[in-house]
Amino acid sequence: MGLMNISKKGMAVVLSAQLVLATQAVTMAEAEMLGTEAAINKYAALSNRTVLMDELQRSDIQAEMIAMGVDPAEAAARLNALSDAEVASILTQMEADSAGADILGTLFTIFVILLVTDLLCFTRFFNFTRCVR
């Protein structure tokens, strides 16, 4: 048993050494700057969605949703179903409607709730969340 452990550890050491070498080899081969465009494509859409998802997790917004008879999990699922472009356009509209001011606090809460109720066909606030009844 003890031997097994030692050999496992030994294997782990060898593997991690190999991993370090492999990583170094990759780093050496790519000793050039990583482009802005690739980083934007990788991170920008992600952060848009994260902003909205984070808001949905806030307790005051969850309480508001429950008070309106909306299941928070279903709201999150619907938000997740939107494309990156749609998420970006929501944030654009929020910014435009808040007249250039940073969207913070109450106003943002209202927007997020409107988004949820839009997605669930209660309201018709955002451009693309047209609901066919």
Place this chain on the structure above:
Amino acid sequence: MRALRAFCLAAATFLAACAAPFDPEDLTVDVPARSQVAGVPLIQQADFYCGPASIAMVMQWAGAEVTQADVAALSFNPGAEGTYLADMLGASRRLGQLAVTIDGFDQLLAEVDAGHPVIVFQNLGVGVFPVWHYGVVTGYDLGVEEVYLNSGQLDQMVMDLPAFARTWARGENWGLVVLPPDRLPASVAEAEVLRAGAALERVGQYAAAEALYQTGAARWPENWLWPFGLGNARYARGDLRGAQSALQQARRLGPDVPEVRANLATVTREITG
């Protein structure tokens, strides 16, 4: 859509017109009933040069000394006797401008209200004969239902709003905001402005990219992508110290981002090594 050409009063492709009538009630932006951008020059377009003339008008409004011939050299397609939509974007960027597209009335009115002229792609034809055209929207008045354009003639063009909406809808509401890189569009998402900065890098306009990334960093100070782009643009210009300080700022905002760490390491190695 990308294959469409503007022929400036020469007939081209057929595009079915199925525009819904414009209704101000559908607007989701809060804009005043009327707004006007001052100081956009009227340029008489040369034959088929409505695209280049539009960009020249907007750039001259912003203070640049650019003629329609300068723009045409970067965008006009003599075989097609017109200017492709993509070349309108490309030429603006090669001239060091922030260029982003918009696609509807909300954005159009928000930009004009923010003091930005907007280039629009219209089909001015009647019936089945299309007449593709680029013009510059400089103002609107929802009260009297009019849109004001600099449209390649020496007189300002006044179109009634429903007619404008129809002609613009037949161009799929394609609009283009062209600004110097120290100004930001009012109606465009942060990610699109970032991409416009990356596009400036791609065409080698590093000074313009640098200016845009700095403008963006001031507007959106929490996003590491702005100082990251700034670092890359400075690096491309050979400004290693400037690149390093921008990338250090990017690392403060995004301590765990591998791209930031990798580029900062590269720059630091080149400074010390």
